[in-house]
Amino acid sequence: MCVLFTAQLPRIPSWMFGNQFAGCPACGSGDRLPLPAPAEQRALLSDGAIIATTLSKISCMRCGVVTYSEPPSANVVSGWYGSHYTLNAFAPDADRFALARAANYAKWLSNQWGARPPPASVFEIGCGNATLLSKLRELWPSTRFSGIEAAPAAAAQARAAGFEVVTGHFPKVIPLATAVDLVVSVNVIEHVSDPVKFLLGVSQLVGREGVGFIVCPDGDRPNIDLLFADHLYSLTAAAFSHFARYARLCVHAVVEAPAEIGMFVLHILEPLTEKTAFVCDSDNASSLVLHGARVRLIEQWRQLDRKLAARLDSAIEVTAFGVGEAAAMLRAYAPLTWSMVKRCTADVVVREHFGDLPVLGYGLLRETPKGVMLLAVQPATQSRLASQLEADGWTVVTWADLVGLADTPHQKDGA
Numbered sequence: 001m002c003v004l005f006t007a008q009l010p011r012i013p014s015w016m017f018g019n020q021f022a023g024c025p026a027c028g029s030g031d032r033l034p035l036p037a038p039a040e041q042r043a044l045l046s047d048g049a050i051i052a053t054t055l056s057k058i059s060c061m062r063c064g065v066v067t068y069s070e071p072p073s074a075n076v077v078s079g080w081y082g083s084h085y086t087l088n089a090f091a092p093d094a095d096r097f098a099l100a101r102a103a104n105y106a107k108w109l110s111n112q113w114g115a116r117p118p119p120a121s122v123f124e125i126g127c128g129n130a131t132l133l134s135k136l137r138e139l140w141p142s143t144r145f146s147g148i149e150a151a152p153a154a155a156a157q158a159r160a161a162g163f164e165v166v167t168g169h170f171p172k173v174i175p176l177a178t179a180v181d182l183v184v185s186v187n188v189i190e191h192v193s194d195p196v197k198f199l200l201g202v203s204q205l206v207g208r209e210g211v212g213f214i215v216c217p218d219g220d221r222p223n224i225d226l227l228f229a230d231h232l233y234s235l236t237a238a239a240f241s242h243f244a245r246y247a248r249l250c251v252h253a254v255v256e257a258p259a260e261i262g263m264f265v266l267h268i269l270e271p272l273t274e275k276t277a278f279v280c281d282s283d284n285a286s287s288l289v290l291h292g293a294r295v296r297l298i299e300q301w302r303q304l305d306r307k308l309a310a311r312l313d314s315a316i317e318v319t320a321f322g323v324g325e326a327a328a329m330l331r332a333y334a335p336l337t338w339s340m341v342k343r344c345t346a347d348v349v350v351r352e353h354f355g356d357l358p359v360l361g362y363g364l365l366r367e368t369p370k371g372v373m374l375l376a377v378q379p380a381t382q383s384r385l386a387s388q389l390e391a392d393g394w395t396v397v398t399w400a401d402l403v404g405l406a407d408t409p410h411q412k413d414g415a
């Protein structure tokens with residue numbers, strides 16, 4: 001629910017000093033409940049790497065934010081993002097799915113900018129190889145674009161594409177001396193150890209009149225982002241509005257992403273003023289319901305391996321379709337199932353291997369379909385893809401129904 005309050009310029013509260021994890025870092029509540037781990041001594045990073053950690057996260061029963069029960073040390077976190085971290089290091093035109101995704105984001109974000117004249121300046125935090133900036137430049141050709149990216153290879157690609165991009169960690173590095181009209185950040189804030197510091201950096205960049213567009217996974221719905229070890233926060237609108245206020249920003253609106261982008265939200269931020277403002281708040285009852293739904297989602301992922309392996313029914317010639325996020329999630333959290341996979345395939349091959357498995361273009365396999373095809377794509381798209389592959393002669397195994405999404409199994413359920 002949203003409540004009205006008179007916006008006094010906030011101070012960062014006392015629980016954020018000293019032992020900040022004595023209470024919720026967003027709202028300060030001590031009323032928090034633990035979430036189950038999706039696996040023992042096994043957890044997934046966003047680039048697909050698997051680490052030997054048992055996730056230990058907790059939900060706040062007031063604002064709904066999910067954090068680690070004990071946050072990983074700075075050394076551990078920096079180890080996740082070393083030179084081997086590959087999420088943004090593909091060549092910009094190597095993956096047409098990445099380009100299509102960036103085009104969807106550019107369209108969505110520019111629509112949210114509305115009928116105003118295009119921004120004169122845009123700065124992206126965590127711009128990767130500038131795929132999104134490139135798409136925004138097509139829509140706003142007169143705008144000046146710049147950004148910051150921590151991964152040196154991706155930042156170099158962005159500069160080669162003609163953008164003013166600094167290599168560095170935001171907000172330790174804030175390369176601009178003057179404010180910009182629009183600060184964009186897509187799926188970065190959930191990775192940072194201190195969202196308030198991050199938003200203070202955003203506040204500095206937007207100055208007195210700019211706008212911040214901060215996209216992150218939607219923490220107000222039970223979301224697979226809970227399964228990623230490097231997502232240090234799952235942010236609800238209520239939690240986000242608390243963090244924003246400590247950074248002297250106001251959440252002007254929260255907008256759900258269109259279906260083709262997925263379960264993400266855009267927080268539109270403006271500088272906090274003395275004027276009256278809205279803040280999203282939550283209550284214990286709705287946070288308890290959300291917590292219950294999160295527990296069910298994680299439990300479904302805990303059960304997925306056993307049920308899906310049974311569904312494969314000891315097939316010996318299993319091919320997995322997909323080399324993206326869903327494939328990485330199966331590899332991490334359904335290891336018995338994944339051990340039955342002999343090779344991966346995809347419409348477009350952007351890497352020759354996925355983990356230890358070879359990746360073959362689907363065009364090579366299509367003429368001689370053989371055996372079982374395990375779908376390793378997002379649950380929402382499994383039904384449509386299954387129909388196409390079955391028409392090509394494959395025995396297709398899906399699992400959307402095993403993680404609670406409306407879909408129907410394409411194999412006799414051995415679970």
Ligand SMILES: [Zn+2]
Nearest residue numbers: 024027060063
């Ligand atoms: Zn809280």
